[in-house]
Amino acid sequence: xxxxxxxxxxxxxxxxxxxxxxxxxxxxxxxxxxxxxxxxxxxxxxxxxxxxxxxxxxxxxxxxxxxxxxxxxxxxxxxxxxxxxxxxxxxxxxxxxxxxxxxxxxxxxxxxxxxxxxxxxxxxxxxxxxxxxxxxxxxxxxxxxxxxxxxxxxxxxxxxxxxxxxxxxxxxxxxxxxxxxxxxxxxxxxxxxxxxxxxxxxxxxxxxxxxxxxxxxxxxxxxxxxxxxxxxxxxxxxxxxxxxxxxxxxxxxxxxxxxxxxxxxxxxxxxxxxxxxxxxxxxxxxxxxxxxxxxxxxxxxxxxxxxxxxxxxxxxxxxxxxxxxxxxxxxxxxxxxxxxxxxxxxxxxxxxxxxxxxxxxxxxxxxxxxxxxxxxxxxxxxxxxxxxxxxxxxxxxxxxxxxxxxxxxxxxxxxxxxxxxxxxxxxxxxxxxxxxxxxxxxxxxxxxxxxxxxxxxxxxxxxxxxxxxxxxxxxxxxxxxxxxxxxxxxxxxxxxxxxxxxxxxxxxxxxxxxxxxxxxxxxxxxxxx
Amino acid sequence: xxxxxxxxxxxxxxxxxxxxxxxxxxxxxxxxxxxxxxxxxxxxxxxxxxxxxxxxxxxxxxxxxxxxxxxxxxxxxxxxxxxxxxxxxxxxxxxxxxxxxxxxxxxxxxxxxxxxxxxxxxxxxxxxxxxxxxxx
Numbered sequence: 131x132x133x134x135x136x137x138x139x140x141x142x143x144x145x146x147x148x149x150x151x152x153x154x155x156x157x158x159x160x161x162x163x164x165x166x167x168x169x170x171x172x173x174x175x176x177x178x179x180x181x182x183x184x185x186x187x188x189x190x191x192x193x194x195x196x197x198x199x200x201x202x203x204x205x206x207x208x209x210x211x212x213x214x215x216x217x218x219x220x221x222x223x224x225x226x227x228x229x230x231x232x233x234x235x236x237x238x239x240x241x242x243x244x245x246x247x248x249x250x251x252x253x254x255x256x257x258x259x260x261x262x263x264x265x266x267x268x269x270x271x272x273x274x275x276x277x278x279x280x281x282x283x284x285x286x287x288x289x290x291x292x293x294x295x296x297x298x299x300x301x302x303x304x305x306x307x308x309x310x311x312x313x314x315x316x317x318x319x320x321x322x323x324x325x326x327x328x329x330x331x332x333x334x335x336x337x338x339x340x341x342x343x344x345x346x347x348x349x350x351x352x353x354x355x356x357x358x359x360x361x362x363x364x365x366x367x368x369x370x371x372x373x374x375x376x377x378x379x380x381x382x383x384x385x386x387x388x389x390x391x392x393x394x395x396x397x398x399x400x401x402x403x404x405x406x407x408x409x410x411x412x413x414x415x416x417x418x419x420x421x422x423x424x425x426x427x428x429x430x431x432x433x434x435x436x437x438x439x440x441x442x443x444x445x446x447x448x449x450x451x452x453x454x455x456x457x458x459x460x461x462x463x464x465x466x467x468x469x470x471x472x473x474x475x476x477x478x479x480x481x482x483x484x485x486x487x488x489x490x491x492x493x494x495x496x497x498x499x500x501x502x503x504x505x506x507x508x509x510x511x512x513x514x515x516x517x518x519x520x521x522x523x524x525x526x527x528x529x530x531x532x533x534x535x536x537x538x539x540x541x542x543x544x545x546x547x548x549x550x551x552x553x554x555x556x557x558x559x560x561x562x563x564x565x566x567x568x569x570x571x572x573x574x575x576x577x578x579x580x581x582x583x584x585x586x587x588x589x590x591x592x593x594x595x596x597x598x599x600x601x602x603x604x605x606x607x608x609x610x611x612x613x614x615x616x617x618x619x620x621x622x623x624x625x626x627x628x629x630x631x632x633x634x635x636x637x638x639x640x641x642x643x644x645x646x647x648x649x650x651x652x653x654x655x656x657x658x659x
Numbered sequence: 660x661x662x663x664x665x666x667x668x669x670x671x672x673x674x675x676x677x678x679x680x681x682x683x684x685x686x687x688x689x690x691x692x693x694x695x696x697x698x699x700x701x702x703x704x705x706x707x708x709x710x711x712x713x714x715x716x717x718x719x720x721x722x723x724x725x726x727x728x729x730x731x732x733x734x735x736x737x738x739x740x741x742x743x744x745x746x747x748x749x750x751x752x753x754x755x756x757x758x759x760x761x762x763x764x765x766x767x768x769x770x771x772x773x774x775x776x777x778x779x780x781x782x783x784x785x786x787x788x789x790x791x792x793x794x795x
Contacts, residue, residue, distance in 0.1 A: 231672075238726065303675075347678070348678050349682075474755065551682055559778060657698030
């Protein structure tokens with residue numbers, strides 16, 4: 131069966147004026163509700179940001195665990211309230227630094243973490259029970275999480291005191307970011323193993339961050355980001371239920387991660403629509419009874435793809451406006467991009483300015499004084515409804531294909547996104563979409579900003595540390611735990627306790643992933659233009 | 660009559676961010692070129708192998724991860740070994756200014772940094788790809 135035609139568009143038609151007629155079908159109690167009331171369109175907390183500000187969580191990681199640990203301590207000293215780990219590509223792909231594919235990549239796009247030994251250095255001097263940690267890791271999410279749990283255990287921090295998030299969202303890897311390792315079926319098993327394990331042992335941990343961020347960065351429109359992300363969420367809940375879990379036992383630990391892009395009102399509407407859709411899906415489709423299962427909590431990050439290499443200081447302004455949209459949309463947590471990120475990973479000065487942008491919104495603008503201050507706007511409510519309708523139409527198409535895994539296997543969301551990306555680029559070149567400093571208001575020469583340059587030292591250090599680890603750890607224990615992991619993967623046991631044993635023995639991420647590659651193989655995407 | 664320019668677009672390294680590779684592949688195809696997209700995580704050996712097999716006039720590499728100073732020299736070395744010295748090699752992605760002359764020095768002729776219009780890349784390839792007049 132051929133996929134339905136693309137509904138991608140760059141910009142929806144907007145009326146010149148919105149009036150009560152445009153919201154006539156919206157019923158306050160049914161469709162909006164007060165903040166803290168079903169369906170949570172206006173927010174999940176009655177007290178909004180008066181009760182608690184969002185978490186200012188700046189994604190960071192580069193080079194060696196030592197260098198990144200230093201950056202984390204500075205961010206916490208500067209008033210950051212949570213950590214967010216950016217891993218390098220070898221770590222994200224489950225490869226050790228001495229694998230041929232890791233050549234030139236160690237420590238470049240994030241920090242390299244190969245074993246528990248690196249995790250010990252990464253969090254040196256940071257109390258795991260006192261902070262919340264978000265880890266952007268997907269293919270090898272459970273391996274990295276096992277190392278984090280082993281570190282807490284080693285320090286005597288009870289797992290029940292741990293709070294944070296692993297991204298663990300493999301579906302959006304197949305759809306957009308493409309950092310997958312195994313085929314979809316065993317990948318989904320790893321995810322549900324984490325759900326089951328955490329429900330029992332790490333109850334405050336967010337087991338997944340269902341992510342639209344990367345889907346949007348890959349080119350999706352706001353409606354596509356909303357639709358594919360929430361439909362991914364539905365798929366995870368369905369797999370959890372199919373694995374025998376009680377929906378109200380694991381659904382409250384599912385969190386979301388959205389992009390906050392440049393079209394100000396569309397973004398705010400997107401966040402509000404997401405809460406309403408999720409509440410209804412959990413209530414009606416999955417019959418969840420706990421309000422915690424109905425409430426969509428999310429992290430937001432400003433749009434990396436909107437940053438320009440030209441006139442980089444303009445990026446500060448873009449980021450501030452995008453961050454404001456996320457706050458007006460009721461985000462629980464926020465990352466603001468730094469001005470130099472179209473060019474490189476951010477310098478410390480640029481990263482600090484990005485954090486200051488959030489602090490100014492939080493403490494100087496007054497937007498935190500009330501909840502959903504734009505609720506009731508004819509335009510915003512109409513737009514919220516439109517985005518909801520567009521997302522529900524996508525749900526129907528994906529349901530008709532047999533679910534998101536089936537849709538991914540046929541390349542449907544991938545094609546929709548590629549189509550939108552191409553149209554967006556054409557709109558820029560035709561100057562239908564103006565990007566200041568790029569296709570209008572251009573300056574020759576331009577301002578130079580100093581950027582962070584990652585040299586090869588990180589790679590060399592991590593190679594040396596790995597060689598020393600292999601020479602000094604208990605090799606028999608490593609072999610035993612890896613054999614048990616492989617056996618467990620074949621037998622259908624929960625992989626988390628087995629990964630924990632391997633992490634405690636200082637097995638490396640490459641070794642753990644290879645044990646499972648031996649059972650499940652690797653996923654290879656069919657190239658499509 | 661000039662034959663269609665044949666372009667291999669490749670994503671080397673571990674990075675999976677393929678938005679740019681796919682957009683430029685479509686733009687080149689819409690501009691009348693024959694485009695072969697290799698897909699993700701190609702080694703330099705695989706890329707040069709694809710160029711040889713496809714009789715490519717151009718190799719376009721999309722690299723955002725910072726690994727370009729490892730990947731590009733290796734691709735150029737392999738092209739020389741295979742005698743494919745007239746294949747035009749271009750790179751797009753996050754390439755710091757400091758690395759531009761270093762890439763030129765190893766033989767990468769077109770380097771396209773963030774914000775480059777698609778048309779500029781199309782024009783560059785049309786100007787610099789080897790002539791195929793009468794070569795069939």
